[in-house]
Amino acid sequence: MMVHIPNVLTPDEVERCREVMQKAGWADGRITAGHQSEKVKFNLQLPEDAPEARELGDMVLKALGRNPLFMSAVLPQQVFPPLFNRYDAGMTFGSHVDNAVRSHAIAPIRIRTDVSSTLFISEPEDYDGGELVVEDTYGSHSAKLPAGDMIVYPGTSLHNVTPITRGSRVACFFWTQSMIRDVSKRALLFDLDMSIMGLSRDHPEHPSVVQLTSVYHNLLRQWAEV
Numbered sequence: 001m002m003v004h005i006p007n008v009l010t011p012d013e014v015e016r017c018r019e020v021m022q023k024a025g026w027a028d029g030r031i032t033a034g035h036q037s038e039k040v041k042f043n044l045q046l047p048e049d050a051p052e053a054r055e056l057g058d059m060v061l062k063a064l065g066r067n068p069l070f071m072s073a074v075l076p077q078q079v080f081p082p083l084f085n086r087y088d089a090g091m092t093f094g095s096h097v098d099n100a101v102r103s104h105a106i107a108p109i110r111i112r113t114d115v116s117s118t119l120f121i122s123e124p125e126d127y128d129g130g131e132l133v134v135e136d137t138y139g140s141h142s143a144k145l146p147a148g149d150m151i152v153y154p155g156t157s158l159h160n161v162t163p164i165t166r167g168s169r170v171a172c173f174f175w176t177q178s179m180i181r182d183v184s185k186r187a188l189l190f191d192l193d194m195s196i197m198g199l200s201r202d203h204p205e206h207p208s209v210v211q212l213t214s215v216y217h218n219l220l221r222q223w224a225e226v
């Protein structure tokens with residue numbers, strides 16, 4: 001289940017990200033790579049303990065908190081402090097799966113990476129290549145979104161970033177431990193929530209709105225780990 005979440009950051013917040021990132025000290029992206037992914041990872045990253053990463057990360061966390069689509073699609077239990085990467089021409093990240101469990105360099109956090117997120121900071125026309133390609137049971141899906149938009153996808157998926165052939169691609173990425181560990185249950189709850197929202201928009205007085213809302217919460221109560 002890949003979900004496109006538009007306008008996670010406002011244009012001003014995107015601008016602030018770019019400003020801070022321009023002046024930041026970038027490190028080799030392999031600082032957070034696992035054993036397999038370090039062989040295919042060629043990009044730059046802000047170190048987890050860099051003050052720039054913390055400032056921008058906090059801004060992203062606040063933006064997630066006000067985003068109902070993120071809440072519905074991910075059902076977050078804990079969000080890893082957001083990280084930031086950059087791909088210049090020639091850089092790429094070959095096919096890999098993210099580590100199942102992640103600890104942070106300074107924050108006392110250890111999470112299971114149920115959901116991966118990529119929040120685009122560059123505009124798509126500012127670079128060529130740099131598509132995020134995610135493989136699921138229905139084939140490959142690629143994403144290259146407007147600045148401020150985000151894609152979320154299951155942490156269980158193999159994925160890659162195609163080589164950049166022009167310009168630079170900067171993005172924010174992070175993982176979330178979901179209250180719903182199982183991807184198919186999470187997808188069902190998301191579909192149900194979207195259906196309830198559609199129904200209550202078109203037929204707000206329909207008694208099924210209350211009934212279905214009750215079903216949603218009772219499923220969540222059965223499945224959620226909090």
Ligand code: NI
Pocket residue numbers: 096097098159
């Ligand atoms: Ni990855």
